[in-house]
Amino acid sequence: MIKISPAELKTIAQYIQDISGIYLDQSKSYLFETRLSSIAEELGCSSYQELYNKAKKDPGKIIERQIIDAISTNETLFFRDNGPFELLKHKILPEIIDLRTPSSPRLKTNIKIWSAASSTGQELYSVAMTIRDLLGTQIDKFNFKLLGTDISDGAVKQASYGKYNKFEIERGLPRQTLQKHFTLFGGSWKVKDQLRGMVNFRKLNLMLPFTGLGKFDIILCRNVAIYFTLADRKKLFNKLADSLADDGFLIIGSTESLTGICPRFIPKRHLRAIFYQKKN
Amino acid sequence: MNNLTILVVDDDPVIRRLLEQRLIREQYEVLLAEDGHKGNDLLSTNHIDVVLTDLMMPGEIGGIEVLEFAKELERNIEVILITAHSSVDTAVEAMKKGASDYLQKPINFTELFLRLEKISTMRGLLRSAEDLRQAMDVTESTAAETIQNLEIIAGTLQDQVDSIENILTSDTMMIEDKISKSLNVILNWK
Numbered sequence: 001m002i003k004i005s006p007a008e009l010k011t012i013a014q015y016i017q018d019i020s021g022i023y024l025d026q027s028k029s030y031l032f033e034t035r036l037s038s039i040a041e042e043l044g045c046s047s048y049q050e051l052y053n054k055a056k057k058d059p060g061k062i063i064e065r066q067i068i069d070a071i072s073t074n075e076t077l078f079f080r081d082n083g084p085f086e087l088l089k090h091k092i093l094p095e096i097i098d099l100r101t102p103s104s105p106r107l108k109t110n111i112k113i114w115s116a117a118s119s120t121g122q123e124l125y126s127v128a129m130t131i132r133d134l135l136g137t138q139i140d141k142f143n144f145k146l147l148g149t150d151i152s153d154g155a156v157k158q159a160s161y162g163k164y165n166k167f168e169i170e171r172g173l174p175r176q177t178l179q180k181h182f183t184l185f186g187g188s189w190k191v192k193d194q195l196r197g198m199v200n201f202r203k204l205n206l207m208l209p210f211t212g213l214g215k216f217d218i219i220l221c222r223n224v225a226i227y228f229t230l231a232d233r234k235k236l237f238n239k240l241a242d243s244l245a246d247d248g249f250l251i252i253g254s255t256e257s258l259t260g261i262c263p264r265f266i267p268k269r270h271l272r273a274i275f276y277q278k279k280n
Numbered sequence: 281m282n283n284l285t286i287l288v289v290d291d292d293p294v295i296r297r298l299l300e301q302r303l304i305r306e307q308y309e310v311l312l313a314e315d316g317h318k319g320n321d322l323l324s325t326n327h328i329d330v331v332l333t334d335l336m337m338p339g340e341i342g343g344i345e346v347l348e349f350a351k352e353l354e355r356n357i358e359v360i361l362i363t364a365h366s367s368v369d370t371a372v373e374a375m376k377k378g379a380s381d382y383l384q385k386p387i388n389f390t391e392l393f394l395r396l397e398k399i400s401t402m403r404g405l406l407r408s409a410e411d412l413r414q415a416m417d418v419t420e421s422t423a424a425e426t427i428q429n430l431e432i433i434a435g436t437l438q439d440q441v442d443s444i445e446n447i448l449t450s451d452t453m454m455i456e457d458k459i460s461k462s463l464n465v466i467l468n469w470k
């Protein structure tokens with residue numbers, strides 16, 4: 001493994017923050033080494049400075065993408081923390097459906113949901129499963145648009161493919177749900193077409209402006225802001241407030257807080273979970 | 281130390297004996313079944329880590345059926361198929377159904393022990409990862425509860441501050457009224 005020097009640590013940490021917002025503790029040099037060494041070696045670099053120079057000069061930004069994939073923590077699971085999905089099922093979805101159902105029965109109900117750091121897709125598929133399980137055959141009366149975005153190309157790719165190995169599946173998915181929504185596919189499990197057809201995934205860096213996304217009725221932004229600096233968190237949640245319908249709902253990670261970060265949101269409690277709405 | 285429990289399903293008594301002896305010598309726990317029926321019975325009544333089953337067996341329950349039954353029972357179970365050279369295609373097909381591996385007859389024991397070793401190491405790693413995860417889950421859910429309670433309290437306090445600010449900056453109220461209304465906000469907050 002190539003060792004990292006203090007000067008390189010500074011350069012690389014700043015570089016990573018610039019391209020992804022991810023703030024890495026410079027005292028944890030092993031973290032940089034374990035995650036970046038193999039990329040450097042593959043590119044024939046003998047130091048991280050060299051890797052940095054190459055990445056900066058790379059017009060296709062392939063190295064930058066590799067670095068982001070290596071640095072980002074994609075840790076996620078189906079129905080993570082459970083609370084938010086109970087919340088969706090019993091409170092948020094019924095409420096938003098009420099609010100959005102048009103008076104003419106001929107019109108479909110449009111609802112837009114965004115998983116703002118969707119990683120390998122488990123979060124958004126869990127939302128889709130919650131919706132299907134809640135609505136059953138009524139689902140045809142609705143037009144759900146479920147979007148998942150992430151900065152990591154690798155994560156977006158896996159999410160789009162919708163295939164999970166048994167370790168990813170075993171965590172959080174009850175057997176019945178598994179059999180209802182997945183098919184066994186060469187030792188792995190693949191999301192069934194009806195579920196896959198409800199969602200879309202694409203690449204998006206939360207540090208950049210959100211153009212062309214429109215307003216969402218529900219936003220999940222969980223376990224990603226924890227990697228950003230306070231200043232970047234403030235900017236992020238401010239932009240999320242702009243992207244959320246005035247009566248929309250925001251869900252953040254179970255150990256995250258918006259206190260002192262975004263006064264435009266007020267926390268509300270339902271059962272054992274918390275969600276946020278915009279102050280009017 | 282090998283702490284895996286292995287179920288051997290094979291209709292050939294010679295192979296059963298051989299596997300039993302060799303596996304026991306390597307410190308594995310071994311259960312034996314002479315056909316698919318017996319195999320499935322043992323699967324239902326014992327904790328088994330690895331199934332070593334012949335692919336082709338007389339009777340209606342062959343290796344594939346044992347595989348399906350085992351996986352149905354316990355997703356984590358590892359199934360290794362033993363095949364004749366001619367049935368490699370079926371074995372490959374079985375891999376798609378979740379078999380971990382297949383071995384061709386005659387059984388190469390070095391190869392078999394290597395695979396079992398790998399499974400054993402993998403299980404050990406999984407176990408520690410699982411332990412760590414559970415410890416983390418406990419920490420995380422405790423933290424979540426605290427944070428969410430504080431979040432609601434902070435939200436309530438913010439609301440109070442906002443209403444007091446509204447009262448104090450009002451142009452139409454007397455100062456005495458402002459003070460008593462503000463005090464009311466603080467004292468009577470639900």
Ligand SMILES: C[S@@+](CC[C@H](N)C(=O)[O-])C[C@H]1O[C@@H](n2cnc3c(N)ncnc32)[C@H](O)[C@@H]1O
Nearest residue numbers: 020072074076117119151152205206222223224
């Ligand atoms: C720990 S996962 C969270 C996944 C899911 N939301 C959950 O709670 O289980 C964090 C994800 O954030 C992504 N990420 C990190 N920085 C990002 C950025 N600037 N823009 C978009 N996604 C980012 C990572 O690639 C990673 O997939």
